[in-house]
Amino acid sequence: MALGNILDPTALRSDDITSPGPDAGILAGKTVGFRLDEIWRAWDWMAEYWADEFRALGAEVVFWRSHQGRTGAEGERVAAQLDQFLDSIDIAVVGLANCGSCTGWTVRDALCAAERGLPTTAVCTEVFLELAQNLAKRGGRSGLRMHVLPYPLNEKQREEVDQVARDHFIGLMETMGVALEGAREAVR
Amino acid sequence: MSRAIRSASSASSDKVVNLRDCGPEGCDIDWLSSERHETEIDDVMEFTRYALDRGWGDGLPLIPPTEARVRQFLSKNNRYADEVICTLPPADGECTVEKIAINAVMAGARPESLPLIIAALEGMADPNFELFGQNTTTAPVFPLVLVNGPIRNKLDIPYRHGCLGGARTDATAIGRAIRLIIRNVAGQEANVTSQTTFGSPGRISGILFGEWEERSPWAPLAERRGVKGDAATVYGTMGTMNVLDTTSQDPREFLEMTGKSLGYIGANGFSPAMPFAETMVAINPVWAELIHAQIPAMEDVQEILWQFASVDADYLTPKHRQQLEAQERIIGGRAYLSVEPKDILVVVCGGTGGLHATGFHSFGSCLTQTRAIVPGPELEG
Numbered sequence: 213m214a215l216g217n218i219l220d221p222t223a224l225r226s227d228d229i230t231s232p233g234p235d236a237g238i239l240a241g242k243t244v245g246f247r248l249d250e251i252w253r254a255w256d257w258m259a260e261y262w263a264d265e266f267r268a269l270g271a272e273v274v275f276w277r278s279h280q281g282r283t284g285a286e287g288e289r290v291a292a293q294l295d296q297f298l299d300s301i302d303i304a305v306v307g308l309a310n311c312g313s314c315t316g317w318t319v320r321d322a323l324c325a326a327e328r329g330l331p332t333t334a335v336c337t338e339v340f341l342e343l344a345q346n347l348a349k350r351g352g353r354s355g356l357r358m359h360v361l362p363y364p365l366n367e368k369q370r371e372e373v374d375q376v377a378r379d380h381f382i383g384l385m386e387t388m389g390v391a392l393e394g395a396r397e398a399v400r
Numbered sequence: 401m402s403r404a405i406r407s408a409s410s411a412s413s414d415k416v417v418n419l420r421d422c423g424p425e426g427c428d429i430d431w432l433s434s435e436r437h438e439t440e441i442d443d444v445m446e447f448t449r450y451a452l453d454r455g456w457g458d459g460l461p462l463i464p465p466t467e468a469r470v471r472q473f474l475s476k477n478n479r480y481a482d483e484v485i486c487t488l489p490p491a492d493g494e495c496t497v498e499k500i501a502i503n504a505v506m507a508g509a510r511p512e513s514l515p516l517i518i519a520a521l522e523g524m525a526d527p528n529f530e531l532f533g534q535n536t537t538t539a540p541v542f543p544l545v546l547v548n549g550p551i552r553n554k555l556d557i558p559y560r561h562g563c564l565g566g567a568r569t570d571a572t573a574i575g576r577a578i579r580l581i582i583r584n585v586a587g588q589e590a591n592v593t594s595q596t597t598f599g600s601p602g603r604i605s606g607i608l609f610g611e612w613e614e615r616s617p618w619a620p621l622a623e624r625r626g627v628k629g630d631a632a633t634v635y636g637t638m639g640t641m642n643v644l645d646t647t648s649q650d651p652r653e654f655l656e657m658t659g660k661s662l663g664y665i666g667a668n669g670f671s672p673a674m675p676f677a678e679t680m681v682a683i684n685p686v687w688a689e690l691i692h693a694q695i696p697a698m699e700d701v702q703e704i705l706w707q708f709a710s711v712d713a714d715y716l717t718p719k720h721r722q723q724l725e726a727q728e729r730i731i732g733g734r735a736y737l738s739v740e741p742k743d744i745l746v747v748v749c750g751g752t753g754g755l756h757a758t759g760f761h762s763f764g765s766c767l768t769q770t771r772a773i774v775p776g777p778e779l780e781g
Contacts, residue, residue, distance in 0.1 A: 218464045219434040221456050221502045221584040223493030251673050267534050281675035281765045283528040296511035312595030314673075316490060317535035348538065350491040350587050 213381045230355040235312030235389025236303045236331040240270030247321055248277045248308075254366040254373045255308035257334075261377035262384065263307070274300060278321060298325055303388065309336030309344045310366060319347040319356070326353055337363035361386040405742055413504045414602030431481055432498055441466050451506070455592075456584055458576070458604050465505040473501045476511035478775055486525030491587025495521060499585050500577075507577035509569065513555055515773045516632055520545045523634040530766035534636050535588040539668065540600035541763035544607040545578065545639040547624035549630030551773055552610035559610030561751030564640055564682070564758060571604035575606035598750055602638050607637065607760075609749060609761060615685035616748035617692035617695060622770050624698065630773035635680050635745065636766040638668065641759040651691040652704065658683075659708025662737055665716055665765070667761045669709075669737040671724035674764030679738050680745040681705060686754035698746065708740035710734045737761075 236242075244266045246259040263273040276297035279290050298304065304325035308317035315336060322334035336344045338360050346354040361380060365373065386393060408685055440466040451457040463469070474481055474497070481498040488495050498518055509517070524543050534541045547557045555574065558567035588594045596603075607707040613620045622631035645660040647653045662679060664670075669677030670723050683691065713721050713730045724735055738744055745768060750756070 213441060213446075214442040215438055216466055217436040217438055218441060218447070218466055219470055219502045221434075221465060221499065221500075221580065222587075223495060223585040224491045225493060247629060271589060279675065282533070283530050283765055283767050286675055287528065297593055311528075313533035313538035313540065315595065316532055320532065340595065342591075343536070343593065346593050350493075350593060358530055362695045372433060 216346075224350065225352055227352050228349060229353045232355045232357045232389070233326050234331045235391075236333075236385075237371045237389065238345065238391045239266060239303075242302040243272045243274060243300065244303045244305060245297055246273065246275045247304065247306040247318075248275055249278060249314055250279055251314060252310050252366050254368060255310070257370055257373045258260075258361070258365075258377045259305070259307075261374055261383060265381055277364045278317065292358075294321060294324065298328055298330065300313070301330065304330045305335060305384075305388070306332065307335035308361075308365075309334060309340045310363070311340070312343065315340045315343050316347060319344050319351060320366070322356055323348065323351045323353055327354060331357075331389060333359055333384070333397040335359040335361060335384075337361050337365050339363040357387050357389070359384045402664070403580045414765075432470060433482065434498060434502060436467075449512060455589060456506070456580075458579065458583070460576075460604070462506045463508055465502040469505045470498070470501050472647035473505050473511045473514070473562065474498070477514045479514065479518070483592070486521055488521070488525055488582070488586035490535050490713075491585070491594050493580065493585040493587060495525070496587045499641045500581060503580040503584055504577040505582050507575040508570070509557065509577040510573070513571075513574045513577070515630075515775055516547065516551060516555060516574060517577055517581075519632040519771040519773040520634055523632060523771045526767075526769045527635060528767040529636065529769050530763070531586065534757055534763055534766060535582065535586055536594055536709060537587075537763070538597045539638060539763055540596055540598050540603070541636050541638050542600055542602045542606060543578075543582075543634045544552070544602075544760060545575065545609075546621060546633040546635065547608065547610045547631070547773075548613065548620040548627075549773065550629040552613075557608065557610040559612045559749045561753075563609040563612075563749050564607055571608060572605050576604065578608070579604060579606050602637070602639055605634055607640070611694070611747045612685055612749045615688065618746070618748070620700045621745065621747050625768075625770040627772050629771045631770055632773055633768060633770040635678070635760065636763040637680065637760040638763060639760070643711070643757040643759060644755060645757070646755060651687075651694045654687050654691060654757075655695075655701065655704040656708050658759070659705040659710075661757075662705070662709040662759045662761070663711050665711055665720065665735075667737055668764040669762065670711075670716075670720070670724070670735060672720070672727060675727075676739045676743065677737065677745045677762040677764035678745055679705075679709065679762055680747065680760035680768075682747050682749050682758040682760070684750040684754050685748055686752060687757065688748045699741070701746055702741040702744040705744045705746070706736065706738055709737040709744070
């Protein structure tokens with residue numbers, strides 16, 4: 213037995229922003245942007261339901277559908293679209309972290325939005341929460357806001373998904389930092 | 401500014417080692433910047449347990465990366481320890497030559513393998529390789545490394561019998577070094593940053609093999625991709641799939657059997673989530689010769705494999721078909737594993753017993769990268 217020094221093999225970044233970033237605040241007059249993807253139909257339904265609720269609170273809502281293909285010419289096109297989308301909104305709701313790589317891209321896109329100073333919330337299903345948190349931390353922003361949905365979600369029928377959307381709307385707004393005075397009463 | 405310093409290793413044959421900006425008074429400084437940890441360094445199993453507790457290991461024995469060992473590794477290469485080769489996702493850790501050396505020492509890789517490891521990592525770090533998705537996905541994907549050029553023999557990279565695993569060679573440690581770098585620098589860890597459902601044995605020491613260029617009737621894969629000589633090609637593979645063919649007699653039948661075997665609907669290439677997927681196929685040298693005699697042009701070989709690596713759209717489940725149709729990926733009533741024939745990458749390797757081909761299905765959405773393997777810059781003094 214002999215003690216000695218060995219060199220650390222890791223190179224993980226040590227910087228970290230623990231702040232969740234700015235609150236969404238009052239929604240009236242603002243544009244809420246939903247980042248969708250092309251895999252999860254349940255996420256489309258959730259976003260549609262929540263969009264109606266946001267509109268009822270005086271917000272405008274826009275959607276942008278991301279793609280898994282982030283390489284080559286297609287990747288450049290998607291990156292440009294993401295830029296345009298983030299330029300057009302005041303508040304970002306980014307999802308859905310519901311598989312490994314889509315959790316990765318959800319968190320990456322959410323970090324892009326947060327880096328611009330937008331109030332940003334990533335949405336994940338509970339199985340992928342830990343992964344999303346780890347990726348946000350490794351991405352230098354452990355404070356990224358995350359709203360957690362039940363899992364499995366995509367396997368549910370439309371009416372079941374609508375019920376999940378209904379049940380989670382107040383919680384989503386709390387995560388986003390929406391000014392809730394008067395908002396609770398307006399919710400369906 | 402650059403200054404020459406002498407390696408601290410006791411090995412007298414070691415070269416002078418350089419470091420940028422090491423100060424006006426020479427380089428009597430600590431040029432390895434990694435954090436030190438005091439631990440047991442003589443007992444490999446004790447160190448392996450220590451490393452495993454810290455998340456640095458894969459469960460197999462690790463060699464303690466002492467300062468002397470790391471310095472010795474570096475002293476046999478012409479690279480600066482502080483040179484940043486790339487950043488690797490998802491952790492976006494800076495992959496310096498020093499970090500590569502530390503992980504290579506732990507894996508047991510030879511110092512001469514550093515240029516190959518660097519070339520492979522440079523390819524993996526290209527955004528078009530989509531390492532971020534590969535390292536976080538539920539899929540079992542991992543980067544395969546194909547080596548071309550004379551360096552195959554210098555490093556004993558296997559390209560004959562058992563080249564994809566099981567050949568007697570210390571090159572296995574090179575693949576393992578790359579995997580440790582993915583773990584310790586890229587930060588990939590199952591159930592932490594990687595949601596891989598099953599993982600893969602290939603995530604321990606990778607798949608690192610050569611092309612049997614001397615028996616291939618076609619130009620080496622790297623050369624066909626624009627890089628002559630020593631080169632590393634990285635490809636995001638889901639693993640290996642064996643194709644047995646004891647019945648075909650005609651070269652076209654070999655390709656038909658192989659193509660049809662590749663086209664199973666659970667492959668990522670058929671996923672609506674993936675806009676495209678390359679597909680790698682390893683053909684044994686016996687078949688390669690037969691095929692080339694009748695179908696000399698590689699483009700024609702790719703075309704035939706591509707054509708057969710497809711399924712009748714009616715064979716898909718209704719929802720699967722619906723999604724592919726929405727993406728206009730049903731062409732003439734068929735769904736194709738790869739979008740274009742050029743996306744079928746053919747290499748020649750394996751034993752002379754023939755009878756088998758190997759398919760490597762791709763993760764999809766990642767573009768294969770090829771990089772020249774080059775030694776570092778000349779040293780001063």
